[in-house]
Amino acid sequence: MSTKQDRILIFGAGVIGSMYAIKLIEAGFDVTLFARSNKYKSLRENGLRYEGKGTVRSIQVNVIDTLENDDIYDFIFVTVRYDRSESALLALKDNQSKNVVTMTSNSMGFSSWLDIVGDRLLPAFPGFGGQIKDGVLHARFLPKIIAATAFGEINGVVTERIENLAKIFKTAKFPYVIKKDMQSYLITHSVSDIAMLSVLQSENKIIDKKTARTRRTARKITVTLKAYLRAIQKAGVLIDPPMLKMVLNFPNLILDLFFMTWLRTNMVRDMMLPDYANNANNEIVLLSNDLMKFLNPNDIKPEIIH
Structure with missing residues (x-):
């Protein structure tokens, strides 16, 4: 699979989703951002605005507020808070995309998530943070030794989709680590x-x-x-x-x-x-x-x- 042809949907337009969108777009991936209400309108009108090297920049992104079941992506990144994770997965339940990457906290295991999306689930966690202030993203990165994007199969096996996801992060220059025990x-x-x-x-x-x-x-x-x-x-x-x-x-x-x-x-x-x-x-x-x-x-x- 050529990484340049991967279609990626980012479900959630907060700090984490916005940062992945920016880096993946800059790396040449086909990225779509799912957002609602005022956030959807702002992204359509102004693009993704972010602080870079002391100045405010903007990058255009394809944004949707409705996801059709046959709108298929190679990977869907779910970048919402834990308290919104179940509702986000329910919104993706009938979509036919094969890989749902949950980039959020989890304090009790994956049984409830598996009940919703099945073996499409691929748990992960982002390696950065930040804030959105006045509509502008201010990202905060830490050294890789402290924080990197972590992901892995629930059973710890390094599968083909794990390798493909690693290629995506490598191309986008995201520090990453593959974990054998994501729980x-x-x-x-x-x-x-x-x-x-x-x-x-x-x-x-x-x-x-x-x-x-x-x-x-x-x-x-x-x-x-x-x-x-x-x-x-x-x-x-x-x-x-x-x-x-x-x-x-x-x-x-x-x-x-x-x-x-x-x-x-x-x-x-x-x-x-x-x-x-x-x-x-x-x-x-x-x-x-x-x-x-x-x-x-x-x-x-x-x-x-x-």
Whole structure:
């Protein structure tokens, strides 16, 4: 299969979907972006607007707001938050495309997703973040050693479609890693998100910047992260990335200092507190609830000791 002929549908026009669209279009792929309402109208009129090298740029993209069942793509990337993942997959249920790549968190496994799209499911996770401010995408990339697009078959086998997807990412110059156990990877990632982001909300309100910078807030992250890592490990989850396994052996004081530094970054102050934390609250709540459903059959409860 020639990568230049691949048809790719990106279902979701937020930060993740927009970034994949830009890079894949620039690499020469046939990309369509699915969006609704005002987002659909804006993309039709203005294209995808993004910040690049200090200036605002725009790239034209084919955008649709209705997907026909016989509109077939080589890969469909589902780039929505976890709390919207099931509704997105239901919208794709009758479409005849063979590969549905879910680029989202998951804290309890794939059974419900498989019930909807079957073996077309290919779990993945993006390797970057950012925000859309005033209609302009501001992407944030991390070094590959810290974050890369991760994907893999549920059974860990490197299939032809895994190899084809790897070629696509390589052509688009996306750092990527093929995982043999995507369930463990996604559950581990969900645990870190739950620990780090749930503290940004208190009584359904975003905490103020001053409170976010305190050691008390950092300690909440430390003890919550350790407790949940121990719980999923007890449930048989392989902690991945392995760096998080090392966290279990770090003194609380060291982790407190690390999280205090993180909480004082511009990323938390300018992006997560005013934007991401608020919009992601439903996602974090659902991730947390579903993680407890995953742990409960084994009667495992995180022991949070302050």
